[in-house]
Amino acid sequence: MSVSLTMIPIVLALRIVMGKNQFEKWVESMERAIPTVFVNESDLVDALIQAGYDAEKYGGLIKTHHLNKKDYFFWEFRQGKWHAIFSKQNSQDIAAQFMDDLERKLKQKIFHRERESAVEQIEEPRVFPTNFRDRSLLVRTLQDFGVNTVQMNNGDIVCTIQNAQLTFRQEGDAPFHVEIANAPRLQEIYYYLSDLDDEYKKYVQSQVYEKLKKKIKEKAFTIENEEVLEDNSIVITLNIQQ
Amino acid sequence: MSSKKIRIQIFPDGQIKADVLGVKGKKCTDYISILEELLEAETIDSEYTAEYYETEQLEIDQEIHQPMTLYSWEER
Incomplete structure (x- = not known):
């Protein structure tokens, strides 16, 4: 691995933690x-x-x-x-x-x-x-x-x-x-x-x-694997061999 | 040659983790802006791994040794 990023979509802020106990x-x-x-x-x-x-x-x-x-x-x-x-x-x-x-x-x-x-x-x-x-x-x-x-x-x-x-x-x-x-x-x-x-x-x-899938097509990257994990997160692995 | 991949994990709370795999040295940072555009997201944290620094060391070594080689050649 070379670099690992944590990102937030621009439509979302992380200003406040909600939840039943908060x-x-x-x-x-x-x-x-x-x-x-x-x-x-x-x-x-x-x-x-x-x-x-x-x-x-x-x-x-x-x-x-x-x-x-x-x-x-x-x-x-x-x-x-x-x-x-x-x-x-x-x-x-x-x-x-x-x-x-x-x-x-x-x-x-x-x-x-x-x-x-x-x-x-x-x-x-x-x-x-x-x-x-x-x-x-x-x-x-x-x-x-x-x-x-x-x-x-x-x-x-x-x-x-x-x-x-x-x-x-x-x-x-x-x-x-x-x-x-x-x-x-x-x-x-x-x-x-x-x-x-x-x-x-x-x-x-x-x-x-949905936007990622659309852009992957436009950029001509190939999807090597796609899965939904137990925690309901979606994992997409792209092959970027060029 | 190791395969170059990007693993993107989109969590139910909207947060995203993206790992650039097998890309050596500073080149992997080029993918930060590509990923921000692909995902319409902002990077809030980044972590470089041992592989990144090992490659950096190689690049520094090359920069140090290069002028010495030239000097030796000019002396001949």
Whole structure:
């Protein structure tokens, strides 16, 4: 073997681990999106590097580690401005320290923290990250679950699940995040979203397989072997002897 | 000559593992972009194996020995 790669399809993000036992972690992943003054990606990246932080492209987002190198958070472009997306599991202290540090090092006000305070007081809607990146695949999955979806002019996908209103929103090619309003029982919504996540990933597997087979033909590679393993993964071995 | 193959495993959770087999040295990295295009995917981790580094060592040795050979020839 020469090189071994781990890859994720561009229609999928690995932002959040769903599953029946992950409810508490999911609640902690609730987003705190804090708008900044940055409009351009290059300005944001330059500022971070100048201040001694990293800025790694990560599935349509930018990932930055805190100075302790262990904790991290994401940057996402929303409504014309870059936002720092902290999760509830990032302690308030570490997020505040980061914002103070960046503003001190760059000698300018960068974050609009007053908006976060206003959002926290209202507490609705609650916003969570998702692993969905492909609009048509998400709509297809929702519809297969018997959910009526409405696509708004601004691109939002709105639907009602368990009497709660869910709005799936995407900026550029970043993963969708979901806003949940009027949820009587958040845990039930979580289970629903967890099943949706599973189904979406099965569609991704199937889509990757079908597209691969098509492209193999176009590239004139030959398939030496093809099998489905016990864990339901699909293995294709290509002969690339040239 | 060992056979050159690519083994692609697509998991039910959408993740993909791709192994380039039997391609020596830096040439195997050419397949990273080919695979990204074939699979419409992004590489999040890569691991080079012993075979890759053995071949790299050979290439380095050749680079070191080449000028010495030329020098010896010029002296004659």
